[in-house]
Amino acid sequence: MSVESRIGASLAALRGSAGMTQQALAARxxxxxxxxxGVEQGSIEPPASLVARLAAAVAAQLREEGE
Known part of the structure; x- marks a missing residue:
């Protein structure tokens, strides 16, 4: 499995755990x-800055759910 595929699979799983749609994640x-x-499908190689923004958006959603 390529790095892109692993990143995409992890992002999709985390997004699902946070109860977010792809649209909500993109907006956030x-x-x-x-x-x-594209990231979730592993069809694009995301720069580290994008991975960080996506991860931060999911983390923020999870924090809000925990409050």
């Missing part, structure tokens, strides 16, 4: 939905 991370889809 400030990126197009197509980018989220």
């Amino acid at each position: 991370a400030g990126t197009p939905v197509a980018t989220v889809v």
